[in-house]
Amino acid sequence: MARVISVFLPTWPVDRLRRQAGPAAPPVEAPLIIAGRIGNRRIVTAVGVASQALGLRVGMPVTKAQALVSGLHIEPADPQADAESLERLALWILQRFSPIVAVDPPDGIVIDSTGTDHLHGGEAAMLDALVGRLTFSGIAARAALADTCGAAHALARWRADPVFIAAPGTVETVLAPLPFEGLRLPPAISSGLRALGFTCIGDLLGQPRAPLTRRFGPELCRRLDQALGQISEPITPIRPADLVEARRVFAEPIGAAETIARYIGKLVITLCETLEERGLGARRLDLLCHRIDNRIETVRIGLARPVSEPARLRRLLCDKIETIDPGLGIEIMSLAATIAEPLAAKQAVSSQIETPEPDLSGLIDTLANRVGARGVYRFAPVASDVPERAVCRIPALAESTGAGWPDHWPRPARLLPHPEPIETMALLPDHPPNWIRWRGVRRLVRRADGPERIFGEWWKRDTELAAVRDYFRIEDEAGERLWIFRAGDGEDAATGSHRWFLHGVFG
Template sequence: MARVISVFLPTWPTDRLRRRVDSAPSAERPLITAGRIGNRRLVIAADAGALALGLHVGMPVSKAQALAPGLLIEAANPKGDAESLERLALWVVERVSPMVAVDPPDGLVIDSTGADHLHGGEAEMIDALLGRLLMSGVTARIAIADTWGAAHALARFAADPTYLADPGQTDAALAPLPLDALRLPPAVVSGLHDLGFSAIGDFLGQPRGPLTRRFGPELWRRLDQAFGDAAEPIVPLRPEGLIEVRRTFFEPIGAAETIARYIGKLVAALCAALEERGLGARRLDLMCHRVDNRTQAVRVGLAVPQRDPARLTRLLCDKIETIAPGFGIEIMTLAATLAEPLGATQVSSLDATGPDLSGLIDVLANRVGPRGIYRMAPVASDVPERSARRVAPLAEDTGAGWPDHWPRPSRLLRTPEPIETLALLPDHPPNWIAWRGIRHRIRRADGPERIFGEWWARDAEMIAVRDYFRIENEAGERYWIFRAGDGEDAATGSHRWFLHGVFG
C-alpha cells in the first residue's frame, strides 16, 4: 500500500528570512512580510511571534503596526520563497526518499512507500525529519497517510506537530476535518457551508449528481484523490546535472525476471555515463512508472563510490520483491542521485591489501538501513560515555586512541544504573552491591580511579569527579562501578553509587 508524507511549513516565508546568514532579522521582534494586492498593502506572511499578537495573513499592514509596536516588516518575495522551497525539497530527497515534490506555496509531498524500514519505522522517520527541520529553524507539521490528499489535509488540520494515519483508515482520519482541508476553491467551500456541510464526513454516502451540477467536478475529484479512488501522481523533483538513464517499453512489463534483465541494462548504461565523468555512485534511485500513473521507487546506498555493473545490479535486484508492478511498468529510470569522484586504480598481486568489506556492508545496509551498520571509534575524552561514537563502517581513522592507563569493561551501559551498596568513605571499595534486585558480595576490588568532569563542556562539571572501582563478586563476575563525588565534599557529586560497565 502506498504511503505519502505531507510536510506543512506554516511560516515558511518568515522562517526563510530568519535563516539568512548575512542579514537575518532580529529574533526578539515579531516579523511579517508585506505586499500589495491592488492598492492595499497587506500582510502576506507572519511568524509565530506576530501570530501570537493577533496578526494574521490578509491584515492591512497599518493595522498590524498599530497592534505590534516594534514590528519588523520585510518585502514579500514569492519567487525567492519558491526557489528556497525547491532547495529544501532537494535536501529532503537526500535524506528521506527519492520521491519528493514541492507542494506550493508552503509544503512538500513525499512518497515514502517502502522507505520507512530504512529509518526505523514511520513514526521514527517523520520524527527525525521534523527534528532536522526544527534544528534548521523551520517550523513544520508533518502527517503520513495513504494518499497525497489525505496527508495534505491531516498535516494542516490534525498534526500536532505530527500525525500518523493507520494504513487503510483514511475514512476515519478525514471524516472530522473541515471542508477547507480538501483544497477546494473558497467559493465552493462557502457554498457547501450554506447547504449545511461542515466536515468531510458529511459527504460520505451523499449522491454525486446534485452537488456536481451545482459546484462542478472539482469537489468529487478532490474527494476521490483524498480517499484514493483517483490517482494523484507525485512528479519527483530532480537536481540539475543528474546522471540518469531511461527506458520506455512498448509493452508494459511486470515479471520479476524481466524487471531484473532491464535493471542490468540500465545499470550498464549508467556505469558508462559515470565512467565518462570519472565518478562513482554512492546512491542509486530506480523509478518504475506504472500504467496506472503511479510510481514505485527503489533506493540503494553504497559505502564507497562504485561503478561496478555486477555489484550495482545485484543490489537493485535484491529489491525487486518490493516493487509492485500493478498492471505493468511502462517506464524505468535509474539515477545516480549521489556521486563522488572515482579514478582508475592499478591493482597488483604484490600489494598487501586487506579484504574489501564494502560489498558486504552494502548488502547489509540496504537490508536493515544505513543506521544499523556502524563501528565504534574513540573520542578524546576521559568521561567514559563520551569516549566513543558511532561512525560509518569504512570511515577513515581519526588518529585518536582508546585510554590504556586503566582497564575498561567490554560492555559499557548506555547510562549508568544506580546501585545500593555499603562502603567506607572516602576511598574504600564497597563490601557488597545490589543491582537490578540481586545482591552481590564483593571478594576483590581495585581502585579508585578518579575521573574529573569536563568543565569546558558543561558548567555543572566544573568540580565534579567520579571514583571508579573494578570489583569481583563470589561467582567471579566483574563489574565497573563508581561513586559520584570525592567522598568528602558534597559539591563534587551526590555520593551515590552507580554501575557503569561489565567486564567480559
C-alpha cells in the same frame, strides 16, 4: 499500501528570507512581515512567529499591521525566490529521505515514503528526523503521514503538532473532524458548504454525490475522493537538472522478477557508462518502477564509497526485487544516481611488492542495504573522560578521527547504554563494596581494584561543576568482572548522591 508524507512550512517566506539574509536578518523576536500587492492594495502575505503572537495575520492590510505594531519590519514579497528555494529544499529531501519528492506550492513538500521508512528507523523516527533537521536549520515545519496525498496534506495543516501519523486504513476517521479547507477547496466552496449547514469533512462522507456535484461542480467530489484514496493522485518526482539517469519504456508492461532483473542490468550498464564519462561514482541509486495504475514502486540503495562497477550495483538492486510489487505491470523503469561523487584515483599495486589492503566496501554496502545504513557503523574515541561521552558512532569506512582510546586504566568491553542503579554495602569513602545486587541478583565481591576518580565536565554543564565519580573494577564469586561507580566522593554531598551504579561489563 502507499504511505505519503506532507510537510507544511507555515512561515516559509519569512524563514527563507532570514536564512538568505544571514546575520543581517532582524532578530527572531522582532516582528517581521512580508508585504505584497493585490491590485492597488498592499497586504500581508506572510508573517513570522513573533508577528503572529502580536495578532498580525496573512491578508491583513499593511497599514493596519503598522498601526497595531510599532517598529514592524516589512520586507517585499518575492514569490519567485520562494518557489526556487522550495525546490532546492525538495532536492535536499530527495537526496536524504526518499526517491519520490515533489513540491506542493506555495508552502509544502510531498514525499512518497512507501518502503523507505525502514531506512530511517520507522515512520515515527523518519518524521522526527525530517522535522528536526528542518527546525535545526531555522525552518518551521509540521509533517503528517497518511495513506493518501490529500489526507497527509490536510493532517499536516490541521492536525500535526509538529508531527502526526495516521495508522493505515484510518483515513476517513482522521479526516472526519477537519475543516473543509483541508481538502484544498476554493474558499467559495467552503463557504457554500457552511451555508448549507455542513461543519466538517465528516459531514460530507455519507452524502449523495450527485446533488453536491450539481451545486459545487466536480472539484468538491474529486478532492474528497483523492483524500479518501478512491481515485489516484500521482506524485511527479522532482529531478535536478544535472541528474545522471537511465530510463526504459516498455511496449508491453512487465512483471516477472526475472524480466525486472534483466532490465535492471541494462539500466545499470547505461548509467555506469554515463558516470564514467563524467568521472563520477554513485553513492545513492534510486530505481523507480512506474506501474500502469499510476503507482510508483521504488528501490533505494546507498554505497559507502563512490562506485561505477555495474556488477556490484546490479547485485545490490536485484537483492531488492522482492520488495517491488509490479501490480498489473510496469511500463517505465528509471534508474538515477541521486548522489554522485568524483571517483578516487586508484594506484595499481604489485602483488610481488606488497599485499593490497582488503576492500570491505562491498560487504558494507550489502549489509547496509539489508539492515539500514544506521545499522552498520564503527566506534571512534572522543576526547572526554566521562565514559558515556568518550565514544561515538561513525560510518564504517570513515577516516580516523585522530583521537586515541584511554590507556591509563582498563575499560570494559561492553558499556551499558545508561548506568544502572545497584544496591551495595561499602565502607566510605574509598573502599569497594562487599556485595552488590544488580537486576535482582545478589553477588559477593571477591576482588576489587580502584577507585579511579573521574570529575565532571564543568565547562559543559553547571551541574557537573563539583560532580565526582569513583569507579571500581570488581569480580564476583562466579568470576564475572563488572565496572561500577559511586556518584560522589563519599564525603561531600555536593559531589553527588553517593548512590552506586553499574556501568559496564568486562569481557
